Amino acid sequence: MASIGIATDSEEQLLRRMQSGDATASRAVYSRYVRYLSAIVSRYITNDEDIKDVLQESFLKIFSAIKTFAYRGDGSLKGWMSRIVLNETLRHIRNSGRLQLTELTPDDIDTADEEPATDDIPSDVIYSMIRDLPDGYRVVFNLYVIEGKSHKEIAALLNIKENSSASQLHRAKTMLAAKINHYRKYNNASL
Amino acid sequence: MKDKWLKDIHDRMADYEINEPDGLWEDIQAGLSRPTDTHRDRKTAVWLWIKRTCAAAAAAAAIIATVTFVLHTDTGTDTVNADNTTLIAGVTENHADDITPVVAPPRQQPAETVSTDNVTPKHSEVIEPQTVTGTTTTTETTEVPVTDNQTNTQTQSPATERKKQKHTYPAGGNTYYAVTDRSKKGGSRNVSVGMFSAGGMSASLYGKSSATPVASIGADGKTWNDNPMLGILLFNQGAEIETQIKHKLPVRFGLTFAYGLNSRLSIESGLTYTILMSDIKEGSKNNYYTGNQTLHYIGIPLNVRYKVFSWKKLDLYASAGVLTEKRVAGKIDKNYVLQNNTEKTEKETIASHPFQFSANIGAGIQYSLTHRVGLYVEPGMSYYFDDNSPVETIYKEKPLNFNLNLGLRLTFGK
Numbered sequence: 383m384a385s386i387g388i389a390t391d392s393e394e395q396l397l398r399r400m401q402s403g404d405a406t407a408s409r410a411v412y413s414r415y416v417r418y419l420s421a422i423v424s425r426y427i428t429n430d431e432d433i434k435d436v437l438q439e440s441f442l443k444i445f446s447a448i449k450t451f452a453y454r455g456d457g458s459l460k461g462w463m464s465r466i467v468l469n470e471t472l473r474h475i476r477n478s479g480r481l482q483l484t485e486l487t488p489d490d491i492d493t494a495d496e497e498p499a500t501d502d503i504p505s506d507v508i509y510s511m512i513r514d515l516p517d518g519y520r521v522v523f524n525l526y527v528i529e530g531k532s533h534k535e536i537a538a539l540l541n542i543k544e545n546s547s548a549s550q551l552h553r554a555k556t557m558l559a560a561k562i563n564h565y566r567k568y569n570n571a572s573l
Numbered sequence: 574m575k576d577k578w579l580k581d582i583h584d585r586m587a588d589y590e591i592n593e594p595d596g597l598w599e600d601i602q603a604g605l606s607r608p609t610d611t612h613r614d615r616k617t618a619v620w621l622w623i624k625r626t627c628a629a630a631a632a633a634a635a636i637i638a639t640v641t642f643v644l645h646t647d648t649g650t651d652t653v654n655a656d657n658t659t660l661i662a663g664v665t666e667n668h669a670d671d672i673t674p675v676v677a678p679p680r681q682q683p684a685e686t687v688s689t690d691n692v693t694p695k696h697s698e699v700i701e702p703q704t705v706t707g708t709t710t711t712t713e714t715t716e717v718p719v720t721d722n723q724t725n726t727q728t729q730s731p732a733t734e735r736k737k738q739k740h741t742y743p744a745g746g747n748t749y750y751a752v753t754d755r756s757k758k759g760g761s762r763n764v765s766v767g768m769f770s771a772g773g774m775s776a777s778l779y780g781k782s783s784a785t786p787v788a789s790i791g792a793d794g795k796t797w798n799d800n801p802m803l804g805i806l807l808f809n810q811g812a813e814i815e816t817q818i819k820h821k822l823p824v825r826f827g828l829t830f831a832y833g834l835n836s837r838l839s840i841e842s843g844l845t846y847t848i849l850m851s852d853i854k855e856g857s858k859n860n861y862y863t864g865n866q867t868l869h870y871i872g873i874p875l876n877v878r879y880k881v882f883s884w885k886k887l888d889l890y891a892s893a894g895v896l897t898e899k900r901v902a903g904k905i906d907k908n909y910v911l912q913n914n915t916e917k918t919e920k921e922t923i924a925s926h927p928f929q930f931s932a933n934i935g936a937g938i939q940y941s942l943t944h945r946v947g948l949y950v951e952p953g954m955s956y957y958f959d960d961n962s963p964v965e966t967i968y969k970e971k972p973l974n975f976n977l978n979l980g981l982r983l984t985f986g987k
Contacts, residue, residue: 425589527579
């Protein structure tokens with residue numbers, strides 16, 4: 383089967399070529415997914431050097447394990463690579479000393495009311511607001527809301543207690559909601 | 574809060590993309606071109622871990638050395654002149670009534686003779702040629718009425734022979750070493766020696782049996798080998814005697830298991846091993862003995878720890894708790910010097926193994942090797958409750974004490 387060009391190859395075709403040692407296929411897979419994978423890491427880690435280190439480690443692991451990967455349908459390669467990247471990210475967080483669970487309390491009141499409206503807030507802004515959260519809030523928020531983990535899973539991944547995870551999430555949500563409302567107020571986001 | 578906004582955030586962030594970091598691909602290529610990368614990575618990781626651990630251990634050792642050097646205090650230098658009531662082979666004053674073999678005599682000497690000038694004990698006890706330790710006791714002593722101030726000794730033949738030589742260390746303000754030698758032969762010879770002081774050292778010797786003990790005490794000191802202590806005493810008669818004890822700073826190594834109650838507070842226990850070392854010198858300028866005493870304790874602590882401050886891999890914390898220790902071994906190396914010649918060197922084991930309780934506080938620094946494992950250095954202060962053993966340690970002189978704790982801490986829970 384002749385492939386027209388790498389750009390149009392399906393995930394599966396690229397994978398096969400990678401597994402047979404085709405270097406350009408590796409480069410192609412890299413190019414196709416690096417921006418996505420970088421976004422994952424950078425939601426958790428804010429230091430650029432560290433982000434690069436984690437990504438480098440992740441890709442090295444991906445490339446060395448690619449031969450043992452079994453394709454299971456559309457998106458399975460992307461999913462597999464994301465898991466590797468997430469593992470590396472969390473490993474980095476765990477090993478870089480302590481995960482500082484934030485104990486800030488000030489405006490920590492349960493504002494309870496309506497949830498903030500996010501529809502008209504640009505994704506870039508949401509992204510940077512998440513990155514602005516303090517370490518502990520940020521990691522838990524990402525794992526729970528975006529990666530879809532349960533508190534039990536988060537507790538195991540971060541070696542913390544389940545109710546610590548829950549309280550970090552609660553505070554993260556409060557803080558993020560406040561940021562969103564603040565943004566809307568000062569940017570006159572249309573309603 | 575309802576979760577629609579969270580779903581929105583999820584949907585948008587799940588596929589979010591950013592720019593690739595500069596130079597990432599080149600770094601990856603560099604990583605790939607190194608031979609057997611993963612294997613190497615793992616080895617590198619292990620090597621890195623080893624290096625970090627060694628660095629931490631070296632740093633800890635350097636700290637220990639420095640602190641020990643700086644804090645090496647003469648915590649108990651007792652200089653006692655013969656004019657004071659110093660007793661050699663002695664006992665404390667109130668001991669007089671207590672004769673029976675005791676197992677952990679409360680600050681008392683089992684079965685040694687004493688009497689001093691200051692006290693007028695009703696009885697004195699006989700020192701057997703064999704000394705008895707704090708815990709083992711097969712003493713046979715009898716009470717003997719004291720005749721006058723400068724009391725004397727009487728000989729008494731022990732019904733049994735004790736095979737081992739042990740030495741006792743009476744407690745009290747001054748430290749004594751009770752030393753007598755037992756002749757190795759049968760029980761027919763008995764030497765009893767009593768030492769008292771009343772402004773001077775005096776020793777009276779009685780030999781019950783015909784022989785040798787007396788004869789073995791020669792004026793030339795050459796045969797002091799059997800009983801160098803006697804020699805020291807005799808030669809020191811009338812001279813000024815000094816007793817000097819230097820206790821070195823106790824160092825305690827620990828393996829600690831900590832359970833985190835919350836992110837700052839944890840409760841912990843574990844195992845500790847403590848070494849106490851002391852240097853002793855007693856006698857006069859030319860006739861003296863020196864001893865080097867080492868005691869080993871194993872203990873179980875129970876502490877509460879509060880993390881004050883954290884920076885990268887270092888934690889600063891404060892801790893308070895109690896410690897139960899048991900002495901598991903002790904020895905003393907002694908050197909007898911007569912007329913400036915070393916007559917004899919002895920090693921003895923200290924047989925008493927009392928429990929030691931203490932309460933302590935400290936502040937420490939911990940370096941995290943991994944998420945759960947850390948190395949710590951913790952100078953602290955402890956108050957030691959009297960262990961009722963006759964052995965003199967730093968804890969008796971100064972119940973409130975500094976010490977240096979270091980070790981490994983494993984953390985569970987939070």
